[in-house]
Amino acid sequence: xxxxxxxxxxxxxxxxxxxxxxxxxxxxxxxxxLLLWGVGLVMFGIxxxxxxxxxxxxxxxxxxxxxxxxxxLNAAWLGQxxxxxxxxxxxxxxxxxxxxxxxxxxxxxxxxxxxxxxxxFTPDEPLSAQYREAVGxxxxxxxxxxxRGAPVRRITPLFNIYGTVTLVGGALYSAWLLYRKEIVPxxxxxxxxxxxxxxxxxxxxxxxxxxxADVLYLAELVAAVVMFAGFVLAxxxxxAPAPAxxxxxx
Amino acid sequence: MTGPSRRWRAPRPAxxxxxxxxxxxxxxxxxxxxxxxxxxxxxxxxxxxxLPYPGR
Numbered sequence: 551x552x553x554x555x556x557x558x559x560x561x562x563x564x565x566x567x568x569x570x571x572x573x574x575x576x577x578x579x580x581x582x583x584l585l586l587w588g589v590g591l592v593m594f595g596i597x598x599x600x601x602x603x604x605x606x607x608x609x610x611x612x613x614x615x616x617x618x619x620x621x622x623l624n625a626a627w628l629g630q631x632x633x634x635x636x637x638x639x640x641x642x643x644x645x646x647x648x649x650x651x652x653x654x655x656x657x658x659x660x661x662x663x664x665x666x667x668x669x670x671f672t673p674d675e676p677l678s679a680q681y682r683e684a685v686g687x688x689x690x691x692x693x694x695x696x697x698r699g700a701p702v703r704r705i706t707p708l709f710n711i712y713g714t715v716t717l718v719g720g721a722l723y724s725a726w727l728l729y730r731k732e733i734v735p736x737x738x739x740x741x742x743x744x745x746x747x748x749x750x751x752x753x754x755x756x757x758x759x760x761x762x763a764d765v766l767y768l769a770e771l772v773a774a775v776v777m778f779a780g781f782v783l784a785x786x787x788x789x790a791p792a793p794a795x796x797x798x799x800x
Numbered sequence: 801m802t803g804p805s806r807r808w809r810a811p812r813p814a815x816x817x818x819x820x821x822x823x824x825x826x827x828x829x830x831x832x833x834x835x836x837x838x839x840x841x842x843x844x845x846x847x848x849x850x851l852p853y854p855g856r
Contacts (some may be wrong), residue, residue, distance in 0.1 A: 707843055707844075707846055708847070711840060711847070714839060714840060714843070718832070718836045719836065722829060722832055722833060722836070725825070725829060726829060729825055729829075732817065735817075735821060738825055739825070742828045742829065742832065745836075746828075746832060749835055749836055749839065752836075752839050752843070753835070753839050755843075756839055756842045756843050759843075759846050760842070
C-alpha cells in the first residue's frame, strides 16, 4: 500500500470524530444547519471509507457509494447547511433543500443503475484515477470504471458548483460579517479555515477532472483537518472578561 | 435637554485587532475569494466542455 492509499484511513477517522461533534452540538442546540452539516460529513466519511476499502478490495456497491457521496453529494449537502444558517428567508432555504433532495435522489438512481466495468479496477491506484478514462503512458486511452458519457457524470459538476458557492462562499461571507462586526476573532479565523478546507476539496475535484487524479486523497485529508480546526475555533466558547478587566474597560 | 435622546446600545465585547490580525484576515479573505472564483470558472469550463479532458 502506498502513502497516498493510506491517507483515506486517516481522513475517515478525522471525519468520524468531526461528524460526532457536529451531531452532538445539534443535539444540544438544534438547528437545521448543524443537522445538514452532520449529514454532509457522514457522506464525506462514507466516501473516504470507500477509498480506504478500495485500496484493499473491490466491491461495486462500495464504488457506487464512493461516487454518490464523494463525487456528487457531500459538498452540496454541507453547503445546504450553510444556506440554512445564512438565508434570511427560510422559504428560500427550504425550496433549495427540496431541489437538492430531488437532485440527490435522481443522482442515487443514476449511480445505482449505471453499469460498471470492474475489469478496470486495481487496488494499486486511487479511485479518482480509475473511475474515468485515462491516457496511458504510450498515449492510449484506457477505459474507466464508469462508462464514457454516462448521464451521472454530466450532472456531477452541477452539485459541486452549488456546494462550492454555498459552502466556501458562505464561510467567507460569515468571516467578513464577523470581522466587520468586531465580535470574536476566533470565529473569523474559524470561518476562514472552513472556507480554505472546503476550497481545497473543490479545487482537488476540479483538478481530478483535468487529469490530476493523485491529489484528491491528500486534499480530502487537508480538507477534513482544516475544516475540523475551523469548526472548533468557530464554536469555541469565549470566556467573559473578568470583572476587573470590565471595570478597566469602562 | 432638548436634543434627541440617545438609543442605548449594549457594549461590544473587547476585541484585539492588531495590525497583523487585520492584514492576515484581509489577505486570507482576498486570496480565498480569488481562488474560489478561479475554481468556479474552471468547474464551469469543464461543465460546458470548454476545457478538453478525456472521457467527459
